[in-house]
Amino acid sequence: xxxxxxxxxxxxxxxxxxxxxxxxxxxxxxxxxxxxxxxxxxxxxxxxxxxxxxxxxxxxxxxxxxxxxxxxxxxxxxxxxxxxxxxxxxxxxxxxxxxxxxxxxxxxxxxxxxxxxxxxxxxxxxxxxxxxxxxxxxxxxxxxxxxxxxxxxxxxxxxxxxxxxxxxxxxxxxx
Numbered sequence: 001x002x003x004x005x006x007x008x009x010x011x012x013x014x015x016x017x018x019x020x021x022x023x024x025x026x027x028x029x030x031x032x033x034x035x036x037x038x039x040x041x042x043x044x045x046x047x048x049x050x051x052x053x054x055x056x057x058x059x060x061x062x063x064x065x066x067x068x069x070x071x072x073x074x075x076x077x078x079x080x081x082x083x084x085x086x087x088x089x090x091x092x093x094x095x096x097x098x099x100x101x102x103x104x105x106x107x108x109x110x111x112x113x114x115x116x117x118x119x120x121x122x123x124x125x126x127x128x129x130x131x132x133x134x135x136x137x138x139x140x141x142x143x144x145x146x147x148x149x150x151x152x153x154x155x156x157x158x159x160x161x162x163x164x165x166x167x168x169x170x171x172x173x174x175x
Contacts, residue, residue: 015118015145015147015152017108017110019152020108020110020118020120020145021108023042023145023152024105024108024120024122024143025105026042027039027042027154028103028105028124029103030042031101031103031172031173032100032101032102032103034098034173036083036086036087039083040076040079040080040083041151042153042154043076043079043153043154043157044076044146044153044154044155045075045076045077046075046076046155047075047076047079047153047154047155047156047157048064048072048073048074048075048156048157049071049072049073049078049079049157049159049172050064050069050071050072050073050157050158050159051069051070051071051072051158051159051160051161051170051175052064052067052069052070052158052160053067053068053069053070053164054164055067055068060160070161070164070170071159071170071172071175079172082171082172083172086098086171086172086173097130098130098173099128099129099130099135099173099174100128100129100130101126101127101128101129101173101174102126102127102128103124103125103126104124104125104126104127105122105123105124106122106123106124106125107121107122107123108120108121108122109121109122115148116146116147116148117144117145117146117147117155118144118145118147119142119143119144119145120141120142120143120144120145121140121141121142121143122140122141122143123138123139123140123141124138124139124140124141124175125137125138126138126173126174126175128173128174135166135168135174136163137161137163137166137170137174137175138161138162138163139159139160139161139162139163139175140159140160140162141157141158141159141160141175142156142157142158142159142160143156143157143158144156144157159175161175
């Protein structure tokens with residue numbers, strides 16, 4: 001979402017709720033459309049992308065450096081590497097053909113605002129179809145967005161997968 005788009009819709013670069021919602025929907029649409037290059041533009045270079053695991057006591061792990069994670073990229077370079085592997089079929093975890101997905105977002109909450117940084121929480125449900133079978137994944141995401149530039153950027157992303165008993169490898173497009 002550009003500043004021009006924000007101004008045209010009557011919002012400020014600091015982002016109102018409608019602009020935040022549009023930003024999140026656009027990110028989900030890029031995943032559903034498999035538009036990897038566009039999807040990457042939503043992330044700041046230093047953005048960690050973390051999906052903690054549930055431990056034996058049904059508690060989320062807290063330290064991606066020292067505890068099990070379902071997914072962890074310390075910055076955008078890791079996310080870019082994952083996209084490269086998806087696009088070039090250079091990963092044993094890549095699903096071929098790629099699943100068709102549909103992301104649903106709900107319960108979008110602005111938890112806090114500090115200047116141009118916005119902390120969000122929202123629920124998501126993703127349906128994915130592959131080989132005649134539909135799978136579903138759901139959870140809660142926590143984002144920190146920096147709205148100071150010409151386009152808002154995700155500067156921190158934590159995804160909590162609620163249905164963590166899954167029968168195949170989970171990938172960025174499932175969440």
